[in-house]
Amino acid sequence: MDEIAAGLAKAVELILALDPVVVEITARSLAIAITSTAIAAAIAVPIGGLIHFHNFFGKRAVINLIQTLYSLPTVTVGLVVFLLLSRSGPFGSLGLLFTPAGMVVGQTVLITPIMIGLTIAALSGVGPAVRDTALSLGASRYQAILTIMGEAKAAMMAAVLLGFGRALSEVGVAMMIGGNIRGHTRVLTTAIALETSRGEIELSMALGIILVSISLLVNLLVNRAQGNWWA
Template identity: 50%
Template structure:
């Protein structure tokens, strides 16, 4: 018990003293995850709108596939992307491996199915007359889709928040594609794993406190949106 208490005190000292390595790690994690969730939203929300509003053969299969991809293991995504980005891979010449952009791409793959599924779920609760009414009033297909998106904006925001919560706490993609390079690709999750294995429990605990705070804020915001 004394060990845990001493480690907690040291962790708080690292946070309150604005330890540069702690805050650089936190910044890298939030920076990569924020870019990833923006890109995933640009793909996932239109995909969800398209699937949710259109009727086509195999729609149920596509939705089932999206549901499956929501539980996609992060290490599998990291493994596949590593194969593409390594020197012997088809995209090896791009030099993406062990860079923040490699982590962004992996996290986009993780978050996109979540955002698309949440969007489809929000559409199922929306008024089915929105698009026909907008088209009747002279709106174009694009304008009617924007109107529908306006109606499900809280569901779309919930989708984005849920996707962010998924990527900011993952470790497989960040470790395999980022390489955990100090001051460059080291995120909160990879640093916690590394520093704890080295015996730097207080440093890992400081980052764990940051990560728990981010997770708490994300969930509080998500619950607020669901209540709305």
């Protein structure tokens, strides 16, 4: 117990002192996760809207497939993206393997199905009365769709948040695509795994505290935004 307390105290000291290694890894993790989330949102929200607002043969099967991909193991995604980006793969000439850009690609592939499915769920949660009311007031079909999306904005923000959390906390894609290269592709999750295996418990705990703190901060900011800006 004393060792844990000592490690925790040292971890807090590293954070407060803005240890260069801690700052570098944290900044890289945030940059990759934010970029991945932004790209995934730009893909997922339109696709989720198209699926929800259009009826077509096999729609239920498509939604079931998307929901199945929620639990897709990160190492499986990492393997697929690794094969695509490797030198012998179709995109090997881009030189993205073992780079932050490659990690962004992998994390985007990982979280996009989650965000598509949650976007569909968010839009489905808006009652038909909203659409009917908008149309009865003279709104066009496009305006009615915007009205429904406006009603679902809080749930859609939650979908983006969940995608960000998944991107920030995953380790399989980051390890397989990034390679955990010091000063280049090392992020919070891969650094925690490495430093723990090396016995650097204080640094691991510091990075773990930062990881949890970021997740908590994002949740608090989104909840505050939903309460104040969208009231």
